Amino acid sequence: MPRIPAVPEYEAGFFARLVLRYARRRFGAVPEPFAVALHNRRVFWASLVADAAHEWAPRSLPKRVRELAVYRAATVVGCSWCVDFGAMLQRLDGLDVERLRHIDDYATDPRYDRAERLAIAYADAMTAQPMTVTDDQVAELEAEFGRTGLVELTHAIALENMRGRANHALGITDQGFDAACAVRLGAGR
Template identity: 60%
Template sequence: MPRIPGVATKDAGPVLRLMYRFARKRFGAVPEPMTVSAHHLKLMIAGGRHELAVQKASKVLPPNVRELAVYRVAQQLGCSWCVDFGTMLQRLEGLDIERLQQIDKYATSPSYTRQERLAVAYADAMSTSPVSVTDEQVAELRKEFGERGVIELTYHVALENQRARFNSALDITDQGFTSGDACRVPVPADATTTA
């Protein structure tokens, strides 16, 4: 259970109920980070708009490259919620999620393309403290993806760092999206359950 319980549907106002309905329709369940963020509705709305805008703007990188880099950040930072949700997103994109089991061997595994290897190595370098990105890495990424591609990749890796650290700090853990058994958060029929 998160350190701050999510806002239950029964306690939600009309705007929040509408947002929960949209999320439930889109993902099959209301993502728990959303229910926790609902305690600060203005920030939750800002975050939701931001996520939709980022999704709409991200058209330069191939989806497999972008999603794999984001997944790697989640895995490296230990955000089980992000790993769970990210795996579901990759599955819905039609990407091969079985190979995620070999991501620690990405540098040598034939399951990964050159582009994917470059993106995962960059995600690793961006997610260390201090950041360990090199000039050579960026130059190689520019040759492969162009400047717009490097900016898009950097943005997504940085955004996933934010998401993973937010979820980890508030102890928001996996919700069952990978298995398709995501709990219905918040549970509308149960007045006492918020997660």
């Protein structure tokens, strides 16, 4: 249960209720961060618009690379909700969620290719406290993905850090969207 309760759907207002109903149809349940954010309607709508833009904008990286890096950031931050929801999104996108169980071994596991290893290592470096990103690492990522891809990857990892830390602070935990959420949290530290 979150530290502050979700706003009940009947108190959400007409347009927000439409969003919550759409989310329930798309995901099988209303994502709790949505319902908690409704305590501040302006933040709710700003987040909704931003999330739609963030879903639309990425086009440079292969989806599997971006989503693995985002998933890794969620596990390192320790956001069980993000891990749960992220695994479901990867499954719905047809990505191999079974290998998420082996993400701690990404550096040597043959399930991960070079591009994925670079992206996951970057997620680790960006999420570490303090950050451990190096010039050499950024140069290697730029050589692999180009500047456009590097910016996209950096943005996706940073966004997941923000989401994961916000959910963790508000006590929002997994909702059971996907069985792959059994992955150990706090990895890579």
